[in-house]
Amino acid sequence: MSEIVDHALAPMVRKLGLWTELGAADRDQIYQIPYQLRHLDAGQYIVWDGDKPQNACLLLSGFVYRHKSSGNGGRQILSIHMKGDIIDLQNSLLGVADHNVQMLSAGEVAIMPVQALRDLAFRNPAIGMAMWYETLVEGSIFREWVLNVGRRDARTRIGHLLCEFAMRMEAAHLGQQTSYELPITQEQLADAVALTPVHVNRTLWRCRRMG
Amino acid sequence: MSEIVDHALAPMVRKLGLWTELGAADRDQIYQIPYQLRHLDAGQYIVWDGDKPQNACLLLSGFVYRHKSSGNGGRQILSIHMKGDIIDLQNSLLGVADHNVQMLSAGEVAIMPVQALRDLAFRNPAIGMAMWYETLVEGSIFREWVLNVGRRDARTRIGHLLCEFAMRMEAAHLGQQTSYELPITQEQLADAVALTPVHVNRTLWRCRRMG
């Protein structure tokens, strides 16, 4: 491996390159984005609902999740992110965050000023398009999430979530389709599929008994 | 009113102008997008899940909704659109549609080639940014939708949907906050909030009895 491949922002290049063809020049422009590495503990908040974030960050290791609370104490997990995902383009571009972003497990992030990303996007249309795609793909995941939470019973709901994961993890080179590691508690899983921890547990248990 | 204000794509300028300051030059560039007007009947499909749409369209009158089906016959409405919304930027930019788009009521649309929109977005960063914002705001609505469907009971769920509407309708100059017209059947409402038509009816009825 050359040093360039080992650049801290390499996962970003890889991710953006999934949607559009990016050349060496594009890659170098991305590598010139100023950034700051930081280690974050499990459970640590990256953004609070209502914040006005000025930075976006690239997830280098560990897992991140977004969530939102309803008035009456219910929490809903909106998405889970893994290595290579660009967190918070939404919140920082929109100005004020409409949900929380929190570390699911300990991990590393590269913090980048939004302004730099925005400038780059319009200076280099190929990169801009790739970033736009990235947000569109996220939209597509949200749509699937709505369907999942809205129209499936407990078993298929959990099943679909786990499958979505299998595929994304493989795409991110983080495991095989048939086996991967996700450090999530049943309570968090419940918040993701909009069920009760107790019911998730029972359902999971019934699945195990069968296969 | 001057003729320019009455240009068919005026609602698009207005909508995009909500997020970014757009000048007269920007407006004129938008007005140069080639388009084709078409009247669509209630229930008519604009895009089918799996299509590879080459066009996006601007909704000029009437209402549109997006929906998606789970394997076992359940249908989930993902969003409802009104005058000024740009439909299908998602599907056409992503290449293949991951959901259906259908007329809720009869209305008019302006059909535009995606390529023209994409070119304009990168030729004119102000417009590009506004379009990007538009897709980000949509993401924000999806997040709210997930929370709504996932973590609220029937009454508050329906209430929130109706309120979201009140606000969007007012923003689009289509009614007062306290009163607006939405031609939706209870069955469609049920598909939007992920409940049974019967249960929506009962809940609505109980709300009426109280206020």
Next chain:
DNA sequence: CGCTCGTTTGATATATTTCAAGAATTGTGG
């Protein structure tokens, strides 16, 4: 007038929640 579509209502079934408490696992300081 008769038809279709949407709404309303009732009785019953079921999935999921709630409450509560005990077992198992993980982490932590001595």
Next chain:
DNA sequence: CCACAATTCTTGAAATATATCAAACGAGCG
């Protein structure tokens, strides 16, 4: 390496919100 605290997981019984099935009712429309 152990003991203790703190989560997390598991299990049970009872409550409840919502789904399902079925049928009557009403309004718009050709």
